[in-house]
Amino acid sequence: MSEALAAQVAELSRQLNEQRVELDRTHKDVTSSWLVLCGALVLFMQTGFAMLETGVVSKQNVISVMFKNILDSSVTAVTFWLVGYAFAYGKDWRGFIGTDHFGSINLVTEVRNAAWFFKWTFAGASATIVSGAVCERIRIRSYMAFTFWMGTAIYPVVAHWCWGGGFLSYDREGNGGDYTFAENGVLDFAGSGVVHLVGGVAALTGAASLGPRLGRFEPGPSGQLKEFEGHNMTLVLLGAGVLVFGWFGFNCGSVLEVENNGHIISLVAVNTTIAFSVGCVSGLGISLLFDGRFELSIVINCMLAALVSVNASVDFLQQWAVAIVAFVGAGVFFAFRTLLRRLRIDDPLEASAVHGAAGAWGLLAAGIFCTDENVRPEYDPGMPPHTINNACSNGTQFGVQVVGVVCIIVWTGFMSMLAWGSMQLMGVLRVPVEWEEIGMDALEHGATAFGVRDPTVGLMLETGGMHHGTNLYEHDRWLRAKSGGPYTAHQVAAAAAAGIDISEHGPRAVDLSGKSNTGAWARSGDTAASSPHKTFQNFPTHGDVHIQQLPQQQPVVIGHQHQQQQQPQQQQPLQQQHQQQHLPQQQHPAGGGMLQLRPQQLPTNSWSPRGQVSSPVFPGHPGPGQHMGGYPHQTHL
Numbered sequence: 001m002s003e004a005l006a007a008q009v010a011e012l013s014r015q016l017n018e019q020r021v022e023l024d025r026t027h028k029d030v031t032s033s034w035l036v037l038c039g040a041l042v043l044f045m046q047t048g049f050a051m052l053e054t055g056v057v058s059k060q061n062v063i064s065v066m067f068k069n070i071l072d073s074s075v076t077a078v079t080f081w082l083v084g085y086a087f088a089y090g091k092d093w094r095g096f097i098g099t100d101h102f103g104s105i106n107l108v109t110e111v112r113n114a115a116w117f118f119k120w121t122f123a124g125a126s127a128t129i130v131s132g133a134v135c136e137r138i139r140i141r142s143y144m145a146f147t148f149w150m151g152t153a154i155y156p157v158v159a160h161w162c163w164g165g166g167f168l169s170y171d172r173e174g175n176g177g178d179y180t181f182a183e184n185g186v187l188d189f190a191g192s193g194v195v196h197l198v199g200g201v202a203a204l205t206g207a208a209s210l211g212p213r214l215g216r217f218e219p220g221p222s223g224q225l226k227e228f229e230g231h232n233m234t235l236v237l238l239g240a241g242v243l244v245f246g247w248f249g250f251n252c253g254s255v256l257e258v259e260n261n262g263h264i265i266s267l268v269a270v271n272t273t274i275a276f277s278v279g280c281v282s283g284l285g286i287s288l289l290f291d292g293r294f295e296l297s298i299v300i301n302c303m304l305a306a307l308v309s310v311n312a313s314v315d316f317l318q319q320w321a322v323a324i325v326a327f328v329g330a331g332v333f334f335a336f337r338t339l340l341r342r343l344r345i346d347d348p349l350e351a352s353a354v355h356g357a358a359g360a361w362g363l364l365a366a367g368i369f370c371t372d373e374n375v376r377p378e379y380d381p382g383m384p385p386h387t388i389n390n391a392c393s394n395g396t397q398f399g400v401q402v403v404g405v406v407c408i409i410v411w412t413g414f415m416s417m418l419a420w421g422s423m424q425l426m427g428v429l430r431v432p433v434e435w436e437e438i439g440m441d442a443l444e445h446g447a448t449a450f451g452v453r454d455p456t457v458g459l460m461l462e463t464g465g466m467h468h469g470t471n472l473y474e475h476d477r478w479l480r481a482k483s484g485g486p487y488t489a490h491q492v493a494a495a496a497a498a499g500i501d502i503s504e505h506g507p508r509a510v511d512l513s514g515k516s517n518t519g520a521w522a523r524s525g526d527t528a529a530s531s532p533h534k535t536f537q538n539f540p541t542h543g544d545v546h547i548q549q550l551p552q553q554q555p556v557v558i559g560h561q562h563q564q565q566q567q568p569q570q571q572q573p574l575q576q577q578h579q580q581q582h583l584p585q586q587q588h589p590a591g592g593g594m595l596q597l598r599p600q601q602l603p604t605n606s607w608s609p610r611g612q613v614s615s616p617v618f619p620g621h622p623g624p625g626q627h628m629g630g631y632p633h634q635t636h637l
Contacts, residue, residue, distance in 0.1 A: 027259050028111050034258045035114035041249025042121035046073050048246060049128045052239030053135060056230040056297075056349055060439020061136045062449035068135070068143055072128040075144065079151030080104075080120045087156035088164050089119070095167030098160050118253060119159075122195050125250075126155050129199025132349030133207040137214075137436050140444050142423045146206070149419045155198055158408055162186050162194050168404050184391050186404035187370060190254040192312035192362030193408050200356020201412040203347065204340075209420035210430050212346030214437060223344050233296055240300045244276050247307050251314050264315055271314045272307065275326040279306020282330035290334070298334070301350055305333035305358035313366035316374040325365045332361045360405050367398035 050069040054062050076084070081104050090098025100106075107113050127150050134143065161168040162185070170185035188194055218224040230236060251272045252265050283302025287295045309329025310322055317325065336357035337350050347353070370392040391397040423429040430436075435443050442448060 030258050031256075032111050032114035035111075035118040035253060035256070038249040038253025039114075039118040039121045041246045042118070042125060042253065043073070045121075045125060045243055045246035045250070046128060048239045048242030049125075049131070050239070051235045051242060052300075053132045053349055055232040055235030055237075055239060056132070057136050058228075058439065059231040059450055060441055060448075062231075062441060063445045063447055064140065064440040065131065065135050067140065067445065068131045069128060071140075071144055071147055072131060073124045075147045076124040076127050076151040076155075077120060079148060080116075080123050080156075084123060084151055084156040085116055085119070087152075088123075088159035090160075090164070092160070092165040095165075096160070097157055097166075098164055115256070118256075122191060122250075123151055123155050123159075126191075126195045126199040127151060129196065129351050129355045130203045130206055132351040133203035133347045134210055135348050136440070137210055137430050138206070139428060139431055140440070142429050145423065146202075146416075146419050149415070150202060154202065154412055154415045155194075158198050158411060159194050161407065162188050162404065168400075168407065183389055184375065184397055184400065186363065186400055187366040187375065187397065188312045188363060188404070189315045189366075190251045190311040192308060192310075192359045192366070193404055196308045196311065196355040196359035197363065197405070197408050198412045200352045200354070200359055201409055202416040204345070204352035204356055205413055205416040206420055207347045207352065208345050209417070209424055210346075212344060213348070214433065216346045217344050225341050225344075228348070230297075236300065237296065240304065243304065244307070247276070248272055251311065255315065268314050271310060271317060271319065271322045274319055274322045275306045275310040275314070276303050278323045278326040279303040279330045282306065282327050286330060286334050301333055301337075301354050302330035305329045305354045308355055308358040309362040309365060311359075312362040313369060317369055321369040325362070325369065328365070329358045329361055332357050360409070363401050363405050364398070367392075367401035370397055 046069055049072075050066050053065045053069070057065050083102060085104050086100060086102040087098050090100040090102075093099045104116060107116055127147050130146065130150065131143070160166040163169060168186040170183075186193065213228070215226060216228065218226065248269060251268045255261050255265050255268065258265070280299055280303040283299035284294060286302060287293065287298040291298070306326035306329045309325050309332070310317065313325070314322070333350075333353045336353040340347055340350075340353060345352075372390050372392045375392055375397070391400070420429065431440060431443075
């Protein structure tokens with residue numbers, strides 16, 4: 001009887017051990033899947049950053065911005081694999097840096113590999129913040145070098161301080177007990193300091209080292225700012241939406257362990273929702289109060305700044321505290337944005353204000369709103385406190401947060417300036433003025449984001465989809481020249497078409513007589529005048545484009561002539577007009593020179609600015625001499 005009972009007990013024990021092993025396996029599988037899923041959401045934020053930055057910059061630098069976002073993920077992956085993970089999460093050395101797992105070796109468990117993937121996406125996000133502050137004037141090679149430097153020496157060290165057992169960490173495993181600064185360490189749940197403050201400070205130093213973009217500030221002591229509108233605000237909004245979507249993986253994934261932590265994950269999700277909502281509403285009020293209008297860029301940046309602000313404490317704050325932190329974060333962003341503009345620091349995406357200033361506020365807010373009862377779940381969510389202390393109630397925790405902010409700013413600022421300054425001394429940091437004016441898509445990447453086929457100067461030629469035309473006023477990549485200052489040939493021509501003479505050398509004209517309507521223009525690399533003192537008279541043509549000076553003429557009124565004036569009684573036949581190769585002339589406001597576009601003879605009844613053609617090929621459209629409406633400088637033919 002006793003032997004049978006012992007056998008049953010042994011069998012039950014065996015089954016219990018098997019269930020325990022299976023449960024442990026399930027726990028590891030769920031945790032690994034959770035980290036990979038949340039890491040993928042954070043990685044998808046790179047797409048959001050790319051869309052946001054692309055919409056803000058000019059169309060001449062779209063490829064350059066997208067290229068830098070690809071570099072951020074790729075370069076940081078290589079550096080994080082080789083040394084970044086070791087420096088950040090290796091065995092602690094005197095509370096400063098990690099010393100093992102170089103090449104990410106000995107990550108033997110699937111949970112560790114999943115954690116590596118999740119933590120790498122944070123390193124990539126921090127590097128991407130820099131891209132928006134230095135865009136449109138930094139050399140791609142220099143940006144690659146800085147991204148490598150940031151993924152190797154800047155971000156991993158700060159991550160070790162706060163998350164890897166360094167002197168600002170909670171001594172979770174006893175690795176850095178002798179060097180831990182305070183019992184709780186710095187409270188930074190999802191990276192207000194480690195990710196965003198690091199990226200923001202690096203972005204600020206980069207923008208200051210590069211200087212403002214051409215024409216961003218008026219010359220002279222006043223230095224009045226000139227607004228540069230982005231080329232596509234739709235992309236800006238879509239990018240912001242992708243960032244908010246990815247932020248849920250950013251914050252919820254920072255819980256790390258899924259088991260017994262469902263209530264913490266749900267709390268983080270609710271607090272994240274409240275944060276971006278309050279930030280958006282705050283942006284509406286700030287925009288209306290200070291700008292007198294609802295400005296989309298301010299609303300979006302306030303929303304993002306609110307999310308950055310709550311990252312440090314999103315796992316333990318109550319909802320009312322989240323709303324306060326988010327509201328103040330939006331205000332901190334706008335105040336720092338205003339300060340940068342007064343200091344004439346050009347940050348195109350205002351990344352240093354969104355991530356740097358709001359990140360610093362987020363760290364401080366964690367020390368202000370934490371309590372002794374709710375601060376512990378950050379370190380071991382779902383588990384009871386290991387020890388009880390009163391660091392929050394007696395103010396010690398706030399002091400620790402201040403030390404964390406100072407240490408991060410000093411380290412990141414010093415290491416960033418070391419890189420920016422070195423490249424600046426070598427003369428490889430910023431592109432030449434001519435490159436910046438033309439755009440880096442064409443010069444550094446040899447392509448354009450908005451490809452054009454069969455370009456023709458002046459008019460949009462549409463021939464039933466068989467050929468492709470273009471417009472001088474939209475596509476300025478092909479025709480570039482200096483004209484008495486910073487203005488290009490395109491700018492002079494476009495301004496003249498609008499009735500504004502910005503040339504210091506009198507009226508100009510573009511003469512395409514005898515040239516093919518569908519032939520390619522001379523590229524900017526072949527025809528751009530290298531000296532700012534060159535004028536259209538000595539502008540090289542290479543047989544494609546001739547630029548001449550026109551004499552002063554009497555005003556000629558053009559435009560919607562059926563509304564402005566009656567046509568002459570005797571209209572010249574359409575064929576005769578084509579033979580004379582005469583197109584409308586636009587008067588300058590002072591009655592001076594004219595902008596005259598002269599393409600070669602066009603076939604009769606073959607085209608119109610809106611595609612309204614009367615011919616056997618296009619029956620039923622208006623015939624010769626009838627008004628073909630649409631463009632601001634059209635006329636009867």
